[in-house]
Amino acid sequence: MRLKIATGQAASMHGSETSTPNQDWAELLKRVAVRDDRAAFRELYNHFAPRIKAYAINQRFGQQAEVLVQEVMTSVWKNADKYNEGIANVSTWIFTIARNQRIDILRRMNRTNVEVVIETEELWQIPTEDTTVHSIQQISTESFVKKSIDTLPEEQMIALRKVYYEGKTHEEVAEELNIPLGTVKGRIRLSLQKLRMIFEAKDL
């Protein structure tokens, strides 16, 4: 098991079709799950924490970005055994955890009552088992999807990034780019259509 990925070079390493880095990440998670392997966790941390932090900063967490990083990485540590390679690759799994922790922090700040409310993990569920027939090919598809995303027009990428990284509504994206709302929706729909074609071709 060898994994020396300086965070800055990760993208280029992951670009090749032959390497399946997800298996490496998955292997590290397994070591965490099976024997509390802190060295393995450190490698995961080195790669993912700077991404979670960038995500938090983009989502305007400011000084609290570190809080999100620690909450997400703690959750990764605690739930390592729940990761299922058949459902999601590791970066998708960690993205969904980061998304949920972000929402949870915001919900705690905005709570109107202290009574029992429905949990964030119930509203944004991260299944641990597959209930549909797809997904075995999920892993091999990752690098393919990455490449396909690179072929999307820049204007579509900008819209996707604003929605996913910055948590912007379509209205806010339209205002920021100073273009009509319909244009924003059109761009996002086009990118989704293209992705759907990719997924269908891969039978995902």
Next chain:
Amino acid sequence: MSHYHPDELMLMNYAAGNLPTAEALIISVHLASCHQCQTYVRQTNLLGGVLFEKITPATDDKLDDVDAFIAALPDRKNNLNGKNSSTPSGYRNPLGQYLPDDLRTLAWKKQTNTISKFDLNGLVGEKGANVTLQKISAGARVPKHTHKGTEYTLILSGGFSDELGVYHKGDFISRDASHKHSPTALQNEDCICLTVLDAPIRFTGWMRILNPFLS
């Protein structure tokens, strides 16, 4: 088996984590019974994961703290006792644990002779949320109405029809201010729906209100 689904943009906003809680609730209830949308959410999650992987990483200037942080994580084995076996695995109905199996036994509040409602705002616990269960007696008609924002409806049992179609259990319908409609419950059984009126405030807006120094 649903025939009407949330719009793909709404599902994507869900996957990106940008929906208000009330809208996330109605989406997640729909997901519990809709494989098609489960697959779509899986795909848009994958998109999120790929974008996440491509994000420009932030520099970590607190490397010493990391060692301390990792060393301080509790042993996992001690945490796990008996916990995992009970964890549900697939998508489940998030309202399941809060509502009786037979929704007819709820403490419904009568609005008219044929329409009752049950308030779920407390469960969402968020300002501006407008989430209710509605029960329309078999065959009854809801007076013509329109909404300020968008109204999302998910049929939990029975069905109804309006000027635009006929809907059954599991169907997800959205109607904006341009629709004036008067749904009529199907003849054979009472229709129970989960209804959400979209909140005027959104996450990002709240962040700004609460953290004027952030943006």
